[in-house]
Each structure stands twice: as C-alpha cells, then as structure tokens.
Amino acid sequence: MMKNSKLKREIPLHLMLIPGVILLLIYSYFPMAGIAFAFQKFIPIQGLFGSKWVGFDNFRYVLQMPDFWQVLKNTFYIATMKIIAGQMVPIVVALLLNEMKRAFIKRGIQTLIYLPHFLSWVILGAILVDILSPSEGIVNQVLQAFGIEPIFFLGNNQWFPSILIISDVWKEFGFSTIVYLAAITGINPSLYEAAIVDGANHMRQTWHITLPGMVPIIILLATLSLGSVLNAGFDQVFNLYGPSVYQSGDILDTLIYRIGLVDAQFGVATAIGLFKSVVSLVLITVSYVLAYRLANYRIF
Amino acid sequence: MHHASLSRKIFVIFNYIFLVSLSLLCLLPLIQVLSISFSSSPAASAGLVKLFPVDFSLDSYQYILQKKEFINSFSITLMRVAIGYTVNILLALLCAYPLSKEVKEFRARTYYAWFFVFTILFGGGLIPTYIIVSETGLLDTIWALIIPGAVGVFNIILLLNFFRGLPKEIEESAFIDGAGHWNVLIKMYVPMSMPVIATISLFTLVGHWNAWFDGLIYMNFPDKYPLSTYLQLMVINSNPMKMDINNLNGTLEISERTTRAAQIFLGALPILIVYPFLQKYFVKGIVVGSVKG
Numbered sequence: 001m002m003k004n005s006k007l008k009r010e011i012p013l014h015l016m017l018i019p020g021v022i023l024l025l026i027y028s029y030f031p032m033a034g035i036a037f038a039f040q041k042f043i044p045i046q047g048l049f050g051s052k053w054v055g056f057d058n059f060r061y062v063l064q065m066p067d068f069w070q071v072l073k074n075t076f077y078i079a080t081m082k083i084i085a086g087q088m089v090p091i092v093v094a095l096l097l098n099e100m101k102r103a104f105i106k107r108g109i110q111t112l113i114y115l116p117h118f119l120s121w122v123i124l125g126a127i128l129v130d131i132l133s134p135s136e137g138i139v140n141q142v143l144q145a146f147g148i149e150p151i152f153f154l155g156n157n158q159w160f161p162s163i164l165i166i167s168d169v170w171k172e173f174g175f176s177t178i179v180y181l182a183a184i185t186g187i188n189p190s191l192y193e194a195a196i197v198d199g200a201n202h203m204r205q206t207w208h209i210t211l212p213g214m215v216p217i218i219i220l221l222a223t224l225s226l227g228s229v230l231n232a233g234f235d236q237v238f239n240l241y242g243p244s245v246y247q248s249g250d251i252l253d254t255l256i257y258r259i260g261l262v263d264a265q266f267g268v269a270t271a272i273g274l275f276k277s278v279v280s281l282v283l284i285t286v287s288y289v290l291a292y293r294l295a296n297y298r299i300f
Numbered sequence: 301m302h303h304a305s306l307s308r309k310i311f312v313i314f315n316y317i318f319l320v321s322l323s324l325l326c327l328l329p330l331i332q333v334l335s336i337s338f339s340s341s342p343a344a345s346a347g348l349v350k351l352f353p354v355d356f357s358l359d360s361y362q363y364i365l366q367k368k369e370f371i372n373s374f375s376i377t378l379m380r381v382a383i384g385y386t387v388n389i390l391l392a393l394l395c396a397y398p399l400s401k402e403v404k405e406f407r408a409r410t411y412y413a414w415f416f417v418f419t420i421l422f423g424g425g426l427i428p429t430y431i432i433v434s435e436t437g438l439l440d441t442i443w444a445l446i447i448p449g450a451v452g453v454f455n456i457i458l459l460l461n462f463f464r465g466l467p468k469e470i471e472e473s474a475f476i477d478g479a480g481h482w483n484v485l486i487k488m489y490v491p492m493s494m495p496v497i498a499t500i501s502l503f504t505l506v507g508h509w510n511a512w513f514d515g516l517i518y519m520n521f522p523d524k525y526p527l528s529t530y531l532q533l534m535v536i537n538s539n540p541m542k543m544d545i546n547n548l549n550g551t552l553e554i555s556e557r558t559t560r561a562a563q564i565f566l567g568a569l570p571i572l573i574v575y576p577f578l579q580k581y582f583v584k585g586i587v588v589g590s591v592k593g
Binding site for chain 2: 009010012013014016017019020021023024026027028029030031032033034035037044093096097099100105108109111112113114115116118119120122123125126127128129130131135136137138141170174178201202234235238239253256257260261266269270273274276277280281284285
C-alpha cells in the first residue's frame, strides 16, 4: 500500500520527462548508433543494413590521407591557443575592472565587452572579412598610413591561425570575465580590511588576496577546457577560411563537413567524426573527474 | 584612500584609458559597418569610409528591404524563433523539475540524469545526425530547425540547479494541502524562477536567431533559409574576397560593399536591441549556473 502510493506520486515526474527523453533518444542516441557508418561503405539509399561492411577500411583511408595529420595539428594548435589566451585575457581584464570604482563607467564597459559574445560568426565573420580586406579594409588602410604594405590576413597561411585566435579572444574575453568577477565578489571583505591594517597597498592586495581568491575557479575552468582541445571552432573557421588557407586553417570539423556533406563520402566523414568524438569523450571524462577531485565540482 | 600615492593615481588613470579603449575595440567594428551601410556605394568601394558615413545614403537599405528573399528569410527566422523558443523553454521546464528532485523523492532520477548528461559527453557526429533528421522527414521543413535541438541540456542543468536552491518548505506545505507535482511546477516553481528563466530565454532566443548551419545543411532550397543562413550565403559566400570557396553555385552575384554592410547590420540589430534589457539577468544566471560547484 505504502509502496503503491509512492509509485503513484512519482508518475507525474515520469510523464514530465517523456517528451524530452523521446526527443533525445531519436536525435542524440540514434545518431550514436549511426557511428556504424564508420565501418561501412555507406550508401544512403541502401541504408544502414544494406550497405557493405568494410571493417576498419575507412580509418585506414583516413590515416593515409596526407591532409589528416596536418588538419589534426591545426585543430589542436588553434584550440589550445584559444583556450590559453581565452583564459588569461579575461583574468587580467577582470582584475583591472575590479580596480575600477565608478560603477557607471564600469557597467558601460561591461555592456560593451559582453556584446560580441552574442553575435554569430556569420555576422562577425562578415565584419572581419570586410575590415581585414587588403583592398578596402580599414585595418590595411591604417597599416598603409604607417607605410606597411597591405596584408591579405585571411588568405595568408602565416597570418590565418593568429587571426582565428585573436578574433576568438576578442569575441569571448568580455563574456568570460563574468565568472571571474563573480569569484572576486565572493572573496571575504575582511581579508582586505586586515591587509589594509597591515599596510598592504593595492598591488599587494591584488597579488596576495584577489588572485589567490580566484585560483579555485581558474583551476576549475582550466580543467574543464581540457574537453575542447579538438574543438577549434567550426562556425568561425567555416566563415573565415578558403582553399588558400586550408594548410594552416582547416580543422577536423570543416574537413568532416567537406568530405561528408560536400563530397558525400559518408563513411569516411563518420570515421573522422567518431575519432573526434571518442578522443573528446575521454578528455571530457578526465576533465570532469579532475574537476571533481580538484574543485569538488559536480555538473548536476 | 585619502593618501592615494602618485603611482596609484597614474595606475588608475591608465586603467581607465585602457579599459575604455578595450570596450571601444568591441564596438568600433560594428560602427564601421554601420557607417559603410549608410554611405554611398562609390565612396564605400573606394575605401573612403572611416568612422562616419560618407555621402550619406539609404540606398542599400532601400534595396534590401524590397528584396523578396530577404523578407522571406526574415519571416522564416521569426517563425523559427517563436516556435523554437516556446518548445525549448517548455521542454527545459518539464525536464528540469523531475531532475531537480532528490533520489528519495524520485527513485529513477539518477538514471534519467545520466541519460541526459551523456548526450553532452558523446554524440554521433554530423553525418549520422543529418541522416536521422533526413529519415524522420524533417528536411526542408521548419521543424528541422527546431526539433533536433529542442532539448537543451545546458539550459536544463542551469534550471535544475536553480530549482534545487528554492526553499523546500513552501513546496512541502503545498503537497500537504493536496497539490500535485504539476501544480507545484506551474504555480510555484515557474513564478519563483523568473531570473533564471530570463537567462535561458536570452540564450535560447539568441541561439535561434544566430543559428545558420542547420539551415544550410537541412534546407535544400535557399528560399527556405532562415535569415542567418541567407546572410551566410549573401554576405560571406558572395564576398569577392571569399568567392573562391563555394563557387559551385556560380549563380551568386558579387554584392556591393554597402549592401553587405547593411545586411550585416540588420542581422545584428535585433540582438543589439534585446541584449541591454536582459543583461542583468544573464549575469546573474551565469553566476548561479557556473560557480555553484
């Protein structure tokens, strides 16, 4: 009797979850079964069951592609540099914002630096293509005023990765300061009072109180970012790159897109995708375990 | 504070200058695009436009706003935002409520939670997802832009963490008065969670407005493209600087710089309008969601 009433009380909770569970089942779990394509010479009209099984042929093919290793290197380099720069810059900006006492100006600055986060890479990509253009772009006009020859930033393998990293930091640094500023707000004010009594100046307070107060969140975010070392930013690269910078700017996701949806080599594209998913799964799991150990972080 | 040293004063001044410049750096590219869009076409292509419009002109806006394709994709986006937003928020509320319960109240909770979280750890990837969307008959319908991403697991996590912080006493007394879970969710949790609902609303609205890739792969005809995808095609792929990329459909006209600028600005405008109003909420929501650990 008791057990029955408990079951009855839980029924609405199950009901609430049904739509979400069904949708995830179809659009997240079924595609996971689709990784079987990676082991097939998959032809859509023949379907998953009609297509020929080829074992690890697709993987062997991928490993022999000369581009693959270059693309893997690009992906890793671009993603890692974005993670490092994308974490350092907001820490510095948050510390500097914290030194600013005029709430009105501070709020204005925050409003402006959060803004690019909300614009898509279609919009920002279009803006970058325009301002970096070698013929009419404002950046090259400024450079020319200093006597520097125009640079085709988006068509030059020496510049392209840096442009990706810098523009990504430009888009996200402001938004990333939010979390660090929150961590600073959470620091016990009596620590500062004690430091002032001891005669510590602003520099020393920042170095000995504010920065150590931010360490837990810095460690947490650094650990969690481990999961994205193969995410170099599809939206950004896709909207900025071209064949002339494939050598330095092509990444796993753009390669998968071109092989899969442009060339329709589904099996090969799925194989590369599977490689990426598995590596990411391992890294994310490691990062969550580390985050739990180091910072007592739980995702839910 | 009374005896701020000279070096401190110098630091404060430089700090202001630096941070103000930094924030202008975030705004200037947008201002330049805006100025180009309001300039005459010859002035813009000659590279004469710096911070202010040259030969002020509304031609580019007139041209775009009477363009059928632009209006069409704009209305597709409005529909997508309206339906997609409603579906996302309803599903997030429905999923977050049971998942926010303790195991003793909802014994299957842990299994469900893993079922949801696993989807952010692992995915089938682009091709299998595309094939499922195609097999379920969503290609070339607006539902392809709404259904596959309808369950936002990050939104659910943000919501359920907020739900857990709500005082349990109110809920318990409601249960004693005979209220059920549905009533508690709708009449108590939802009104009490407005700040975090505002946060996920902002993310969801912006997400739907900005999404372009799903339109590109799930729609076979440009007249079904939402605005972001249409802009991707018109502004990025038709830019002479990038012409070499997708020359496959050589039908693209090479567009004027002013027209491109006007389209960029119109594409960003709704976000520029909505964003300041919701700023205080997303700051709160981010902090609740991410530093609680």
